[in-house]
Amino acid sequence: MKVDIKKVAEKAGVSIATVSRVFSNSELVKQTTKDKVLKISKDLNYIPNPIARSLSRQLTDTIGVVLPDLVGEFFMDIIHGIDEEAYKQNWFVLVSSSHSKRNILETLIEFMGSGRVDGVILMAPQMDERINEIIKRSKRPVVLINAGGDTNNNANFKIDNYKGAYSIVEHLIVKHKYKKIAMVEGPKDNYDAIDRSNGYHKALQKYGLSKNEAMVVEGDFSVEGGYHGFKKLMSQKEKPNAIFMANDMMAVGAYQAAKEMKIKIPENIALVGFDDIYLSQFLYPRLTTVHVPIAELGSKAVIHLLGMINNNKKKNKSFIEVLPTSLVVGESCGCK
Amino acid sequence: MKVDIKKVAEKAGVSIATVSRVFSNSELVKQTTKDKVLKISKDLNYIPNPIARSLSRQLTDTIGVVLPDLVGEFFMDIIHGIDEEAYKQNWFVLVSSSHSKRNILETLIEFMGSGRVDGVILMAPQMDERINEIIKRSKRPVVLINAGGDTNNNANFKIDNYKGAYSIVEHLIVKHKYKKIAMVEGPKDNYDAIDRSNGYHKALQKYGLSKNEAMVVEGDFSVEGGYHGFKKLMSQKEKPNAIFMANDMMAVGAYQAAKEMKIKIPENIALVGFDDIYLSQFLYPRLTTVHVPIAELGSKAVIHLLGMINNNKKKNKSFIEVLPTSLVVGESCGCK
DNA sequence: CTGAAAGCGCTTACAG
DNA sequence: CTGAAAGCGCTTACAG
Numbered sequence: 001m002k003v004d005i006k007k008v009a010e011k012a013g014v015s016i017a018t019v020s021r022v023f024s025n026s027e028l029v030k031q032t033t034k035d036k037v038l039k040i041s042k043d044l045n046y047i048p049n050p051i052a053r054s055l056s057r058q059l060t061d062t063i064g065v066v067l068p069d070l071v072g073e074f075f076m077d078i079i080h081g082i083d084e085e086a087y088k089q090n091w092f093v094l095v096s097s098s099h100s101k102r103n104i105l106e107t108l109i110e111f112m113g114s115g116r117v118d119g120v121i122l123m124a125p126q127m128d129e130r131i132n133e134i135i136k137r138s139k140r141p142v143v144l145i146n147a148g149g150d151t152n153n154n155a156n157f158k159i160d161n162y163k164g165a166y167s168i169v170e171h172l173i174v175k176h177k178y179k180k181i182a183m184v185e186g187p188k189d190n191y192d193a194i195d196r197s198n199g200y201h202k203a204l205q206k207y208g209l210s211k212n213e214a215m216v217v218e219g220d221f222s223v224e225g226g227y228h229g230f231k232k233l234m235s236q237k238e239k240p241n242a243i244f245m246a247n248d249m250m251a252v253g254a255y256q257a258a259k260e261m262k263i264k265i266p267e268n269i270a271l272v273g274f275d276d277i278y279l280s281q282f283l284y285p286r287l288t289t290v291h292v293p294i295a296e297l298g299s300k301a302v303i304h305l306l307g308m309i310n311n312n313k314k315k316n317k318s319f320i321e322v323l324p325t326s327l328v329v330g331e332s333c334g335c336k
Numbered sequence: 337m338k339v340d341i342k343k344v345a346e347k348a349g350v351s352i353a354t355v356s357r358v359f360s361n362s363e364l365v366k367q368t369t370k371d372k373v374l375k376i377s378k379d380l381n382y383i384p385n386p387i388a389r390s391l392s393r394q395l396t397d398t399i400g401v402v403l404p405d406l407v408g409e410f411f412m413d414i415i416h417g418i419d420e421e422a423y424k425q426n427w428f429v430l431v432s433s434s435h436s437k438r439n440i441l442e443t444l445i446e447f448m449g450s451g452r453v454d455g456v457i458l459m460a461p462q463m464d465e466r467i468n469e470i471i472k473r474s475k476r477p478v479v480l481i482n483a484g485g486d487t488n489n490n491a492n493f494k495i496d497n498y499k500g501a502y503s504i505v506e507h508l509i510v511k512h513k514y515k516k517i518a519m520v521e522g523p524k525d526n527y528d529a530i531d532r533s534n535g536y537h538k539a540l541q542k543y544g545l546s547k548n549e550a551m552v553v554e555g556d557f558s559v560e561g562g563y564h565g566f567k568k569l570m571s572q573k574e575k576p577n578a579i580f581m582a583n584d585m586m587a588v589g590a591y592q593a594a595k596e597m598k599i600k601i602p603e604n605i606a607l608v609g610f611d612d613i614y615l616s617q618f619l620y621p622r623l624t625t626v627h628v629p630i631a632e633l634g635s636k637a638v639i640h641l642l643g644m645i646n647n648n649k650k651k652n653k654s655f656i657e658v659l660p661t662s663l664v665v666g667e668s669c670g671c672k
Numbered sequence: 673c674t675g676a677a678a679g680c681g682c683t684t685a686c687a688g
Numbered sequence: 689c690t691g692a693a694a695g696c697g698c699t700t701a702c703a704g
C-alpha cells in the first residue's frame with residue numbers, strides 16, 4: 001500500500017500542488033493548511049519520492065565521489081569528511097572507487113554522463129587530458145581533491161606538501177642541529193612526492209646545508225621502499241644523522257630495517273615521516289611526522305561543490321585551496 | 337544542449353519506444369533498427385537518464401549502505417568489497433555512515449523510506465526493536481552484516497568469531513603446550529566479543545584446562561583497554577604464559593605495556609589477537625592473530641541482496657551465513 | 673517488429 | 689494563498 005502525493009492531497013482536501021509546496025517549505029502556504037497536510041502526511045507515513053522530485057527539478061541532491069583504488073589509509077577519513085558535511089546539508093553521497101576492473105575515467109563518465117548526481121568530487125592522483133575533457137564537457141561541476149598534473153580551470157583542494165616537508169626538515173636542522181639529513185623520496189611521477197622533495201631541498205638550502213647526492217635515494221611510498229631506502233643509506237660509508245622518509249609507510253619499512261641492522265632510533269639515526277597515518281602512533285619510538293587534514297579536505301570539497309551547484313558557477317573558474325599541515329613531534333627525531 | 341530520447345528518436349526516424357527498447361536490450365527490435373539507433377545515440381552522445389528510468393521502472397539500480405561510525409579499520413575493506421561487487425553487476429552504491437549528528441536509525445529511515453535505493457546493506461553492531469520494525473515495514477530488502485542482537489527474519493552475514501577464537505586458543509594449547517592462557521575480553525554487550533569469549537572457554541574446556549577467574553579480565557576493544565588488561569594480568573602473583581587479546585587493537589596496547597614493563601614477547605609471555613588488522617603485521621614480533629574476511633563479507637552481502645531484489649524474495653526468510661576465519665601465525669605466540 | 677499513449681510521482685509557471 | 693495543467697525523460701501494456 002504505497003502512499004503518494006495524490007493520496008495525501010485527497011485526504012487533506014487540497015491539491016497535490018499544495019502538498020508539494022508544503023514539503024518544499026514554500027512560504028506561499030497558509031500555516032493552517034500546512035499543519036493539516038503535515039498531520040495527514042505523518043498519519044499516512046508519507047515521504048515525497050525523491051526520484052520523482054529529482055526528475056521534475058532536474059536535481060538529485062546527490063554528489064558523486066570518485067576515488068582511486070590506492071587511497072588506503074585515507075579512504076575512511078575522506079569519505080567520513082565528505083559524508084558528514086553532505087549530511088549536514090541534506091545531501092546524499094554516491095561513491096565509487098576505481099579498481100582493477102574499472103579505471104577513474106570510466107567511473108567518472110558514468111557519474112557525469114548520467115543525471116545521477118549534481119556534482120562530483122574527484123580524487124585523481126594524476127589528471128590527464130581525457131579526464132579534463134570529460135569535466136569540461138559536462139554541465140555538472142567537479143571539485144578536485146589532491147589532484148596532480150594539469151588541474152587548469154578546476155576547483156582544487158590540496159595538502160601543503162611543500163611546507164609540510166619544509167617544516168619537518170627545518171625542525172631537524174634548527175631543533176636538533178643535524179647536518180647530514182637524508183631523504184627517501186616518493187615515486188618520481190607523484191605530485192605529492194615531488195612537492196615533498198622540493199620542501200626538503202628548500203629547507204637544506206635555506207639553512208646553508210650543502211646538497212649531497214648520496215643523501216637522497218628514490219623510494220616508492222611503500223613499506224618495502226622505505227626498508228630498502230633505509231638500508232641503502234645506512235650502508236654507505238658516509239651515513240646521515242637523520243632521514244626524512246617521504247611518507248609514513250616508508251618510515252614503517254625503515255623501522256623494520258633499523259631493527260634488523262640493530263640501529264637504534266633516534267640514538268643512532270633520527271627518523272621522520274609524512275602523513276601521520278593511524279599506524280604511526282604505534283611505532284616505537286613514536287614517529288615524528290607531518291599531519292595532513294584529510295577529513296577536512298573532504299568537507300571543504302563538499303562545501304565548495306555545493307556552492308558551485310547552488311550558484312551554478314561552473315568551470316572556467318580556476319580555484320585552489322591549499323590546506324596547511326602540522327608537525328607531529330614524537331621521539332623518533334630525537335625530541336624528549 | 338541536452339539530448340534526450342526524443343531527439344534520438346527523431347534523428348533515427350523511429351519512436352521513442354523503440355529507442356527505449358534498444359537501450360534496455362529488448363529482443364523485440366530488429367538488428368538493423370538497433371544499429372541505427374545505437375549509431376545515432378553515439379553521435380549525439382546520448383545516455384538514457386537514469387532518474388527518469390528509475391521513476392518509470394520503480395527501480396533505482398542503487399543499493400544503500402549504512403555503516404556505524406566505529407568501523408574504523410574495516411571501513412575501507414567493506415566498502416571496497418561492496419563497491420566492487422556492485423559494479424560488476426552494474427549497480428550504484430549510496431553510502432551513509434552514522435555519526436555524532438545522526439544515528440543508525442535515522443540513516444536507515446532515510447534510505448528505506450524514500451525510493452532512493454532498491455535495497456540496503458546494514459551494519460548494525462546492535463540490532464534493536466526499532467531497527468527491526470523499520471526493516472519489517474519497508475518493502476525493500478535488507479541484508480545485515482555482522483549484526484548483533486535479534487536478527488530474526490533477516491538475511492545476515494557474519495564472521496565466525498567463535499571458531500576463530502577457538503582455533504587460536506587451541507593453537508596455544510596444542511602447538512605450544514601453554515597451560516595458563518589468559519584472555520582480555522571485549523565489551524560485555526558486544527556480540528563479537530561474546531562469541532570470542534565463548535570460543536576461548538570452549539577450547540580450554542576441550543583440552544581439560546581448568547577455568548581460572550583470575551585469568552580473564554574485561555576489556556573494551558581499545559588500545560588503552562589492552563594496555564591495562566595486560567598490565568593487570570602481568571602484575572598478579574599468578575601470571576599466565578599466554579594471553580589471548582579479544583582484538584588486535586587491544587594487542588597493540590599490550591605491546592606498549594610489555595615494552596614499559598620490560599616484558600618480552602613471546603619469551604616471557606605469548607600474545608595473540610583477533611582481526612588481523614592492517615597494523616598488526618607491523619608489530620614486532622609479528623602478531624599471531626585471526627584473519628577475518630571483511631571484503632568478502634561485503635561482496636557476499638551484495639550478491640545476496642541483489643538476489644533478493646531480483647526475485648522479490650523479501651523478509652520472512654531468515655538466512656544466515658557465517659564466514660570462516662583463518663589463523664595468521666606470526667611470532668608473538670612463540671612460533672619460529 | 674513498431675508506435676501511440678498512459679503512467680511513474682513529483683514541481684512550478686500561470687491564472688485566479 | 690490555492691489549483692489545474694504541463695512537463696521532467698523514461699518504460700511498457702496494448703494494439704497492430
